[in-house]
Amino acid sequence: MKIKPIFLSLLIFGFFCNPKAMCAQDNPLTDDLGNVSDSFQDNFFEALKQKGIENYELALNALEKAEVAAGDNQANKAVVYFQKGKNLAFLKRFEDAEKNYNLVLEWSPNRLDVLEALYDMYYDTKNYKAAIPLVKKLILQDTDYKEDLANLYHRTKQYDKALILLDELDKEWGETTYRNALKTQIYRRTGNTEKAINKLEENITKNPKSEQEYLNLIYLYSDQGNVQKAFDIAKELLKQQPNSQLVHLALYKFYLDDGDFDKAITSMQVIFSSNLIESNSKNSVLKDFLIFTNNNPTLKIKVDGLITDVLEQDNSQVFLLLGDYYLSESNKEKALFYYKKGIDSDPDNYGLIKNTILLQIELEKYKDAILLSTDGLEIFPAQPLLYLVNGVANNELKNAEQAVEILEMGLDYLFDDPKMEYDFYQQLSIAYTLKENAKKANIYYKKATQLSITNQKTDH
Known part of the structure; x- marks a missing residue:
């Protein structure tokens, strides 16, 4: 069985480079199938279809059949094998x-797309040593991979090779922020921080407007413990x-740290209003500041002023931090305000829902607790705590029927939590006491009492 050259070319180049594009073509393949068997064609295209809808096992089954149909x-x-x-x-x-990729490379050792697929897999699985000889092959076809090789040397702790290659690339292509950052990491890991500092200072002299070089230098001086020098930079x-x-x-x-709180607040206002700074960094700054204020009571009056900027972020994690802060300050109403803002920003955040409802119960806002726990159960129907707090709030409002219904439903979701089970029974x-059903009330009272005794023994 032979295949026409034009089909062979399309098959190899088309499928290796872009299977979906191959499938999207109108008819050129079917017009040039030559002696390819129907079985091979049908199973191969079935495999592509199944892979396209992420049915990888079914795709493999079809490929096994296509392999048999391919014969010699x-x-x-x-x-x-590639598919x-x-x-x-x-x-x-x-x-x-890996075995299948290598089977392709035995037949065609320099297939770029196969080498790239194998390299991607090695990199994703952190098999950096295996990736190195592969990338050396790729460099023969695409010199851009030299930068990847430098990174692999770094990851495999071949620092001397990495630095030599990075210097070569700087001479050939000019310096880049990425390569300078990579060098800095290597200098730090080899304990040669001074060389990294000297290099960064040299770069800053050449280009005083290079923000990243300054930031790297600040980091290195801070890492050394030379805070004043970092501050000066x-x-x-x-x-x-x-x-x-x-900055x-x-x-x-x-x-x-310098006690210049007004400038610190100004810097934080810049941070919170910045589109360049990620939410995680903003959260860390706020957390730092709130911790700092706990140790410096004079700063607490500054918190409210800063929060005006924070509120514009619409970030549930920020609202959680603020809620926790005001709760630690025993300002429960304000804590509740921020927890609720957090839920508005992120209604699927169970931690925020839980904190809010518990605070609502504590502040005797029972109707609000019922509403929020009911909404929460639509998202988290298997969370027993939501059933419990809903039952507590209904009991407080003398809604006995609703309390019984929700509490008995919640018991079905309890698993190995005797302390919460005690709360349910209580x-x-x-x-049932509110319903004037003394018999049922006594049954659950006895269950609660028995669990209380068991819990006390466990605690001791």
Whole structure:
């Protein structure tokens, strides 16, 4: 069985490079199938279809059949092996995927797309040593991979090789922020921080407007424990680039430690209003500041002023931090306000829902607690605590029927939590007492009492 050259070319180049694009073509393949068997064609295209809808096991079944149908045709088999490798990688069966990729490379050692797929897999699975010889092959076809090789040397702790290659790339292509950052990491890991500092200072002399070089230098001096030098560099960066936002991630901390609270607040206002700074960094800054205020009571009057800027972020994690802060200050109403804002921002956040309802119960806002726990149960129907607090709130409002119904429903979701089980029984006893059903109330009272004794023994 032979295959026409034009079909072979399309099959190898098309499927290796872009299977979906191949399927999208109108008819050129079917017009040029030559002696390819119907069985091979049908199973191969079935595999592509199943892979496209993420049915990788079914795709592999079809590919097994296509492999059999390919017979002795090594070109067709190579295409099958490549697709098998991809599907196996999606299923995280990496050893089997590697075997199939290598079967293709035995037939065509320099296939760029196969080498790239195998490299991606090695990198994703952190098999950096195996990736190195592969990337060396890729460099022969695409010199951009030299930067990948430097990174792999770094990851495999071959620091000398990494630095030599990075220097070569700087001479060939000019310096980049990425390569300078990689060098800095290597200098730090090899304990040669001074060399990293000297290099960064040299770069800053050449280009005083390079924000990233300043930031790397601030980090290195801070890492060394030379806080004053880091602070000086941060101020120099602000002088060179008054509109820099990232520098304030360092400055706010220096200002706080220096007791210059007004400037610290100004830096934090820049941080919270910045579109360049990620939410996680903003959360860390706020957390730092709130911790700092606990140890510096004079700063507490500054919190409300800062919060005006924080509120514009619409970030549930920020609202959770603020709620926790005001709760620690025993300002429960304010804590509740921020917890509720957090839920408005992120209604699926169970931690916020729980904190809010417990505070509502404590502040005797029972109707609000019922509404929020009811909404919460639509999202988290298997959370027993939501049934419990709903029952507590209904009991407090003398809604005995609703309390019994929700509490008995919640018992079905309890698992190995005797303390919460005790609370359920206690609330059910209260609910049946409200219903004037003394018999049922006594049954649950006895269950609660028995669990209380058991819990006390466990605690001791």
